[in-house]
Amino acid sequence: MGQSCYHCGLDCDADRIVFQEKVFCCAGCKTVYEILSGNGLEGYYKLEKTPGISPEQKAGKYDFLDNADLQQRLLEFDDGEWAVVNLYIPQMHCSSCIWVLENLHKLDDRVRSSQVNFPRKTARITFRSALGLKALVLLMATIGYAPHISLEDYDKKEGAVNRSLIYKLGVAGFAFGNVMLLSFPEYFEMDEYWLNQYKPFFRLIMFVMSLPVVFYAASDYFRSAWKGLRAGILNIDVPIALGIAVLFLRSTWEIMTDTGQGFFDSLTGLLFFLLLGRYFQQRTYDFLSFERDYKSYFPIGITRINTSGKEEPVDIYKIKEGDRLLIRNEEIIPADAILLRGKARIDYSFVTGESDPVTKISGDSLFAGGKQLGEAIEVQAVKNVSQSYLTQLWSNEVFQNDKSTRFRDLTNSVSKYFTIIILLIALISGVVWFMLDASKAIPVITAILIVACPCALALSAPFTLGNMLRIFGRNKFYLKDAQVIERMAGLNTVVFDKTGTITSGLGNEITYSGEDLGEEEGGLLRSALRNSNHPLSRQLYELLDAYDIKPLESFKEYAGKGVEAQSDGALVRAGSSSFVGVEQDALSLKTVVHVGVNNTYKGAYTFYNKYRKGIASLFKRLKRNYELVILSGDNDSEKGNLEKLLPAGTGMFFNQKPDDKLEYVRFHQQEGAGVMMVGDGLNDAGALQQSDVGVAIAENVNVFSPACDAILDASKIQELDRYLWASLKAVTIIKYSFILSFLYNIIGLFFAVTGQLSPVVAAILMPISSLTVVGFTTLATGWVGKRLK
Known part of the structure; x- marks a missing residue:
């Protein structure tokens, strides 16, 4: 042997x-x-x-990777120290494949991380450039995971098609149609000649046709169920696999012993509708992915310098090769570019996870996804903007925290108890029938396991949440993934930043009091403000447009404090009173930017806040169901106005540093609160990441932060309560679809427990359940979408 x-x-x-x-x-x-x-x-x-x-043992197979031009076409990123590549690995087939591929760093310490996308069979690997792409590929080939490399594939926007699912669906559909046709004579109890002459032959054909369905088309369900059981988890595939196995074994026993016709029609129909649901689910997610890749997935803007030298804000997806762009402090570089002017200190942690900034000089190449730290720089785009690449950054494992681990999705939570209850019903019914009529005990147990297969349960959440992701996106509310919807439904507290979130960055009245600024001082101040992305800095920069821009020798921005810049030996500071070095006075009761030049206090710009349209009514509606809190980094000068604007009982905290906001959110979570943080993505990154759902408000500025779970167009902030309502409705739709599935199971269990489950009843009930649930979720989410408009 x-x-x-x-x-x-x-x-x-x-x-x-x-x-x-x-x-x-x-x-x-x-x-x-x-x-x-x-x-x-x-x-x-x-x-x-x-x-x-x-x-594989093919010497020289990857010698073509020595070509530097080919390497650059394959690499997503390479700054000379770190490189990133996304490789297609067709051999990936199970959990152990994922495990070993995500542990490549243990085989070679020059590999930083590997993030596997199992459905698309890809691995996004970050490694030191010194290792080289060829050496990385050879390492993977050595352990049996040789990537499939084709430049044609890399030029395509879409990933590889999952043809395996299509083949399995075809096998199940072919078997289902033929088995149903062969079952008709027994459904209608044809004459004795038919039963004697052809019944055994047709039953044998049905058995043979079921073999590829069970051992090929259903293989993913058995695999998933086995992995779940080994990990101690009763996932949704456990009862499905159990139902499939029992259907096949009982049907095989019946035809082999000539005690019945079996349930091969139900078996093949069950697999066909399950795989059909999975296929539509995949197509839905592929369509969503298409929308994300090509349709301005989130409303980030950028400053473009036109041919006359004038700065103009534009939508990011309108950037074309050759455009000159202004990248301010903390802004993301949206496309591969060449540095034209300024001192670049680029943080590529969004791409590689390595937080040490890289210094670049004029003429150097810069990669999309890098964040500028320091003064503003001018760059020239050498590629068009790739929204799909920026969305990859949003989901980079570097920015994943414990949100997914502390939240269990609804389907798996329900399926755990569903499986236990069905097993108990089967056991109790078997014992009762054993005492009443022992010959019916086994048929009743198997009938219960057959009819209670939760295929409809497995379809509810994917269809509902997939449709809701699309609906939210069309209404300018962009979510990182479907799980965010379920987390939104569990919130009870909404925390808002003030400046740039509930106040508008456009059209505010600004007054100046103090010593007049000369041409040199005004130009220095405007040049310093030009580098900052803070809403107050942007407004003040536009106000000072009469002054000329000066080249800076240095620039620093201190979160929650202000900006500092130096040029020709002159030093300017703009920000809070303590940052500039002036004592608090009556002026501090307003929203103020203080200005100091060469350690001499010059004056202050006072901002009269303009609140976004509809904020008062939004807070009034939210107050009915949520605890509301304002966390502001400004002083309490606006407290009186906010008390008039907002409902009684709204918590207000001022002079909050970024760390204070994070700690506030963490403390309330420890008290059991489900917290949504709504901020502008600048000083709120820590609180956005800590919260259960972090929402960044985007107002045509490039302040994209992977810390957030959702991005909301600023023009839609007054609709926030409607998005929360829609999330609750989405979860309610899932629950109602569960109820539909349970009603089907109750009806089916009645026939099974009483020993009356015939193949005809099973063949009718099982597909109707799946089709009903899919139809219900589609119509219900469509109704929610119409209510949102």
Whole structure:
């Protein structure tokens, strides 16, 4: 009897290799085992039995990667120290594949991280440039995960099509149609001639047709259920796999013993509708991905310098190759570019996770996704903006925190109890029938497991949440993923920043009191403000447009305090009174930007806040269901106006530094609150990340932050309560669809428990349940979408 390879599971011939009492089919598999075990990755073999893939042994296969031009076409990012590449790995097939690919850094410490997208079979790998793309690919090929590299593939916007699902759907559909056709004579109880002559033959054909459905089309469900059980989790695929197995075994037993016709029609129909639902789910998500890639996924703007040298704000997706762009402090570079002017200190942590800034000089290349730290720079775009690339940054694992781990999605929460209840019903019914009529005990137990298969339950959330993501996007509310909708439904507290969030950055009245600024001082102040993205800085910069821009020797921005710049030996500071060095006075009761030049106080610009349209009515509506809080970094000069504008009982806290906001959110979460933080994405990044749902308000400025879970167009802030309402309705729709599924199960269980479940009843009930749930969720979310408009 032959032995199988410990690594890949293939049969070993006479040339097998024995190493450490383990059998390997070739030197390649033995080498992979030595690499994994030598780097502390023995756990790979505990995830699956023979989980590995035999490595390729083709010398020179990847020599073409020595070509520098080809490497640059394949790499998403390469600054000389770190590089990022997204590789398609067709061999990826199970949890152990994900595990070993996400642990590449243990095989070579020059690999920083690897983020796997299992549905698309891709891995986004960040590694040191010194390692080289060829060496990385060879490392992956050595352990059996050779990436498929095609420049044609990399030029496409869309990922690889999941043809496996289409093939499985085709197999299940072919079997379902033919098995139903062959079942009709028994449905209508044809004459004795039919039963005697053709019944055994047709039943055998139905059995044969069910084999590829169970062992091929249903394989993903069995795999997922097994992994869930090994991890101690009763996921939604456990009862589905159990139902499929019982359907097949009971049907096989009935036709082999000639005690019945079996449930092959129900079995093939169940798999067909399950896979059809999964196919539509995939198409829905692919469509959403298409919208994200190509349709201005979030309303980020950028400052473009036109041919006459004038600055103009434009939508980011209108940037074309050759455009000159102004990138301020803390702004994201939206496209690959060349540095034209200024001192660039680029933070590429959004891309690589490495937070050390990289210094660049005029003429150097800059990559999309980098964030400028310091004075404003001018760049020239060498590529068009790729929205799909920026959305990848939003989901980068570097910015994932514990939100997903502390929140359990509704479907898996329900399926856990669903599975337990069904097993208890089956056990109790079996015991009762054993005492009443022992011959019916096993048929009743199997009938219960057959009819209680939660296929409709599995379709509810994907269809509902997928539709809601699309509806929100069309209403200028852009969510990171579907789970955000479920988290929104569990909130009870909404925290707002003030400046730039509930106040508008446009059209505010500004007055100046103090010593007049000369041409030099005014130009220096305007030049300093030009580099900042703070709403007050942007407004003041526009006000001072009469002064000329001066080249700066240095620039620094201090979060929550102000800006500081130096030129020709002159130093200017603009910000809070303590930052500039002036004592508090009556003027401090207003929203003020103080100005000092060469450590001499010059004066102050007073801002009379203009609140966004509809804010008062928004807070009034929110107050009915949520605790409301204002966390402002400004002084309390606006407290009186806010008390008149906002409902009684709204919490107000002023002089809040970024760390104070984060701690406030964390404290209330520890008290059991579900918190939404609404901010402008600048000084609120920590609080946005800490909150259960962080919403960044975007007003045509490039302040994109991966810390947020959602981006809301500033013109739609007065609709925030409607988005929260829609999230609650989405979860309610899922719950109602669960009820529909449970009603179907109750009806089916009645027939099963009483021993009356016939193949005809099962064949009718099972597909009707799935179609009803899909139809209901589609119509219900469509109704919610119309109410949002």
